[in-house]
Amino acid sequence: MSDEKVTKVIDARGSYCPGPLMKLIENVRLAKVGDVLDLLSSDSGTKKDAPNWIKKTGQELIGIYDEEGYTRIRIKKIK
Amino acid sequence: MKNIVIIGGGTGGTVVANRLANRLYDQKDISITLFAPEKNHIYQPDLLFLSLDLSDPRRMFRDEQKLLNKKVNLIQQPVDAINVDNKFVISKGKKYAYDYLVIATGARLVPDLIPGLAGNNNHFYDYSSAMQLRDKLRGFKKGVIVTGVADVPYKCPPAPLEFTLLLDYKLRKYGLRSSVDLTYIYPINSIFTIQNVVPILQKEYDTRNIAYKTFFIVDHVDPEKHEVVAMDGETVKYDLLVLIPPHRGQQIISDAGIGDEGGWMSVDKYTLQEKNHEEIYGIGDATNLPVSKAGSVAHFQSGVIANNISNSVLGIDEKINYDGSTMCMTEIGYDKGLILLFDYSHPPYGLIPSRLNHLAKVFYLDYYFANMMYGLP
Structure with a gap:
């Protein structure tokens, strides 16, 4: 796992896709350039949707980490 | 005397006030106060039809006072601040103390x-x-x-x-x-x-x-x-x-220190209690829960909050949880619609467009107001 300092953890566990993605979009708009966000999702669809959205919007995907019962997706706002 | 204060006269605030009044109707030392600045309650789903010239603007309004149980004390002015440490709200310069606070301030x-x-x-x-x-x-x-x-x-x-x-x-x-x-x-x-x-x-x-x-x-x-x-x-x-x-959420939530950057109130997804103040509950659009911002959510949550506050007041050690229940009535035109029902554990089912679903949406307005007044399920 990367050792960048996480600015905010978005806990969307228990929410169906695209609930986690919606929370990510909302928080990326609110975040400052340089902020690092961790999205926690228990929905398997997020593993595909979130990286696609990050790529489409030109943000940086730092990593996707499988945790117990959920996935942690780390993103950096770069624009 | 125990004071229950509810902020907001939308679906969540109005229904929770009436449900509390129904459950605590014989309790003389309980005060239920609802702050709802608007004189008229609007049935928001009808705005969709109105914008398309498919509804009459006179259908969707009811006098807020007439929707409320007589046990509810309606104050038709906004709350300007919440002091969560000393448990009072301020409206037009006056303090109103609370033992339980329900925040139903919606979205802006x-x-x-x-x-x-x-x-x-x-x-x-x-x-x-x-x-x-x-x-x-x-x-x-x-x-x-x-x-x-x-x-x-x-x-x-x-x-x-x-x-x-x-x-x-x-x-x-x-x-x-x-x-x-x-x-x-x-x-x-x-x-x-x-x-x-x-x-x-x-x-x-x-x-x-x-x-x-x-x-x-x-x-x-x-x-x-x-x-x-x-x-x-x-x-x-x-x-x-x-x-x-x-x-975004309301400024008073951010100012009170109980909201996130978007002004949405942070609550437990099951108990609907504010993370650091168990006497404060959030309902409907005001919260940051990963559920739909919809009147049906506020309706389902109102049962949980009314039950748990009234049980606490009455000294009954039983609580129920919100399970994420949501209902979305979705029109698709040609007099057909879908009704989507789902919760935290179950995705939507009943996915067949039908005229019956369309009619349910059209006539739901009357049920909405009846439900609100009489606390129907």
Whole structure:
């Protein structure tokens, strides 16, 4: 796992896709350039949707980490 | 004397007030106070129909006082501040102490978050805007109408999609569809949030020749060029723009230190209690829960909150949890609709468009007010 300092953890566990993605979009708009966000999702669809959205919007995907019962997706706002 | 204070006279605030009054009707030393600044309660789902000239503006309003149980003390003014440490709220300079506080302040529209949106956009998320849109659509005969969502989260997830499908239906009825192009934009990688409904709705879009752009994250609106510009530079041209404006929580929540950056209140997803103050509950659109911002959610949550507060007041050591229950009644035009029911553990089912579902939505207004007044399930 990367050792960048996480600015905010978005806990969307228990929410169906695209609930986690919606929370990510909302928080990326609110975040400052340089902020690092961790999205926690228990929905398997997020593993595909979130990286696609990050790529489409030109943000940086730092990593996707499988945790117990959920996935942690780390993103950096770069624009 | 125990004081229960509720802030907000929308669906959540009004229903929870009445349900508490019903459960505590014989308790003389309980005060239930509802702060609801608007004289009239509006049935918001009808704004969709109003904007498309499919409803009468007189249908959707009721006097808030007349909706309330007599045990509820209605104060028709806003709350200006919440002091969570000393347990009181301030309204027009006066302090009101509480033992239990229910925050039902809803969402506010903030079009200024998207540069160029305010003044160039139309929507149906408040009464005056819905009426203005209705009037513009009455005279719209030719051009491109762009519909969709400017930002997330927003109230009533199916609403922009319903608007688009009903608009298509109406334009066809009036013989105008061949001269009006429809383009729908949406910020995720499909046209709707609930994935097992998407194939049904996408089929409607494809069959009816409604163009759509997904993963379209609005960056700004260029009114000179009549363009909506996405974060990745993609553009779409419009003659009439109908985007759901950005929503945020209320400032008093942020000021009280119980909200996130968006002004949404942080509550436990099951108990609906504020994370650090168990005497404070959040309901409906005001919270940051990963559930739909919809009246049905507030309705289901009101039962949990009324039960748990009244049990606490009465010294009954029993609590129930909110299970994520949500109901979305989704119109698709041609007098057909879908009713989506789901919760934290179960995705939506009952996915067959039908006339019965459409009629349920049309007549739900009467049930809504009856339910509100009498505390029906």
